[in-house]
Amino acid sequence: MASKRHDSPAFVFQRDGVDYLKLCVDVSLYFVGTPLEHADGILDFYEQSLAVIQKDIVQYETGTMSRPRQVKNDTFDLLSSWVRNPRSKQDMMQLRLDNSTTADSAADRAFQFVYFDFYKAGALRLVLPADFVRASATPLVDLGRKLARKLVFSSGLGGYSLSWNQLGDFAGEAKAVIAPLSMRHPGVDIPDLAGDIEVVANGIKCINWLTFLDKRYVDRLGGIEELRSTLGKDVTVHPLPKGTVIQAGERPGLGDVNRRERLPLYRKVGSVLAGLRADGHMSFIPSAVDEDEATQKWLARFDK
Numbered sequence: 001m002a003s004k005r006h007d008s009p010a011f012v013f014q015r016d017g018v019d020y021l022k023l024c025v026d027v028s029l030y031f032v033g034t035p036l037e038h039a040d041g042i043l044d045f046y047e048q049s050l051a052v053i054q055k056d057i058v059q060y061e062t063g064t065m066s067r068p069r070q071v072k073n074d075t076f077d078l079l080s081s082w083v084r085n086p087r088s089k090q091d092m093m094q095l096r097l098d099n100s101t102t103a104d105s106a107a108d109r110a111f112q113f114v115y116f117d118f119y120k121a122g123a124l125r126l127v128l129p130a131d132f133v134r135a136s137a138t139p140l141v142d143l144g145r146k147l148a149r150k151l152v153f154s155s156g157l158g159g160y161s162l163s164w165n166q167l168g169d170f171a172g173e174a175k176a177v178i179a180p181l182s183m184r185h186p187g188v189d190i191p192d193l194a195g196d197i198e199v200v201a202n203g204i205k206c207i208n209w210l211t212f213l214d215k216r217y218v219d220r221l222g223g224i225e226e227l228r229s230t231l232g233k234d235v236t237v238h239p240l241p242k243g244t245v246i247q248a249g250e251r252p253g254l255g256d257v258n259r260r261e262r263l264p265l266y267r268k269v270g271s272v273l274a275g276l277r278a279d280g281h282m283s284f285i286p287s288a289v290d291e292d293e294a295t296q297k298w299l300a301r302f303d304k
């Protein structure tokens with residue numbers, strides 16, 4: 001039987017004793033170009049991620065696997081062998097490392113890499129427990145800035161997000177929960193890296209508590225000082241070696257439309273960055289009526 005356990009603010013959805021959907025925090029960065037072109041930045045993000053989560057990692061999966069497998073001695077060398085090899089001609093590269101206790105359970109410590117050669121674009125994601133920001137959110141800001149120090153990213157997100165096993169037996173249950181949850185809690189990102197990288201060359205996915213922008217986007221908004229002036233003192237704009245990260249308030253928020261908690265700082269950032277959002281994102285918010293309409297509505301949730 002499915003149930004929802006509240007560990008405020010971390011909520012976990014269970015079925016038959018398996019945690020199949022969890023709230024987490026994450027940092028996701030998108031890049032445009034080939035892995036070889038971005039090898040230094042990709043591996044810097046990866047090595048920093050491993051420094052935080054490697055001791056907890058128990059399983060991995062690649063794009064050619066139908067189920068996760070237990071990590072081996074050489075598992076952690078896979079990504080380096082892919083991105084450093086100039087003769088690597090893989091049309092698709094996918095690697096996920098996580099701490100899931102079973103093949104079907106959701107992880108709260110994970111690393112994910114996705115690249116599609118057709119789009120010449122990719123993404124990296126570090127997942128951590130929601131408790132990572134319980135005492136203070138400053139460590140997540142500091143970590144996000146470090147993860148972005150060498151990568152020539154195009155955009156990115158950080159804050160509350162969801163984790164579920166998309167290859168697990170309870171993936172259907174997770175997707176059924178995501179639609180109403182996403183509409184109620186606008187501060188929770190719904191990750192869709194494979195879909196995101198189809199459009200990241202044309203614009204950003206949306207915004208979250210942390211929103212990463214490359215210099216090209218900052219210049220479109222008038223430059224960093226103009227951006228700071230427009231967003232006001234309650235929104236922090238941090239300079240980065242390869243761009244900027246916008247922080248919408250001291251702490252990430254879930255939001256709750258049922259309680260009229262609408263995350264005004266997120267909305268301020270969203271309204272300023274609305275013109276940067278990419279068009280044509282594939283549908284990923286389940287809906288009994290119209291998945292594309294539900295997805296576009298969710299992506300635009302902070303536009304006004």
